[in-house]
């Protein structure tokens with residue numbers, strides 16, 4: 585299981601249509617999605633016009649792509665009200681700036697436009713080394729070498745501490761796939777009661793000692809069980 589197969593399963597078996605991807609890079613995932621309403625957001629797309637043309641032949645749904653070369657914050661401030669004027673989001677992949685503050689804003693902004701049955705998939709929630717969990721600044725000083733997951737794991741903990749109306753778990757695959765859904769019946773209490781400041785101050789060592797609980801970490805089979813998907 586990886587982010588593409590998770591998205592594909594939901595789109596085919598749950599009939600999800602409208603797709604948004606924050607952080608698209610070379611379009612490795614984005615160009616494969618089959619949807620008439622696909623939104624790509626990235627301040628620095630890593631593909632040229634020729635690749636876009638080639639992808640039209642491989643997957644004709646790419647004719648309908650809408651590209652926004654901008655940060656996700658700018659997109660939500662300037663473009664989103666118009667883009668989602670008469671559309672809601674069924675499924676979103678959040679894979680942009682892998683820092684707590686950015687990832688949390690991305691989740692909150694997507695939620696504003698996501699329908700009640702919609703799903704957010706968030707990449708890179710389960711770093712397995714302290715180096716992979718470092719800040720963007722540290723990764724920059726390493727000249728972008730090595731895997732970088734950042735601290736988006738804190739966004740999962742934030743949801744578990746603040747949002748009684750959401751259910752979140754992380755699948756133990758593909759660097760940790762966060763799965764966020766809206767609850768029809770909000771819980772009475774949250775699983776954790778950390779403040780935002782306490783979450784900001786947690787270290788990788790704290791995370792490593794509490795990984796399973798902080799992420800509500802689940803095996804891949806749980807994805808099929810939770811969404812009642814056919815695993816054939």
Ligand SMILES: C[S@@+](CC[C@H](N)C(=O)[O-])C[C@H]1O[C@@H](n2cnc3c(N)ncnc32)[C@H](O)[C@@H]1O
Nearest residue numbers: 607608609612613626627628655656679680681
């Ligand atoms: C890990 S790559 C995305 C990979 C892609 N989703 C995939 O699955 O193949 C992260 C991307 O996020 C973009 N990014 C960085 N900051 C961003 C921001 N503030 N808003 C949106 N995208 C951002 C980067 O330009 C980069 O292309």
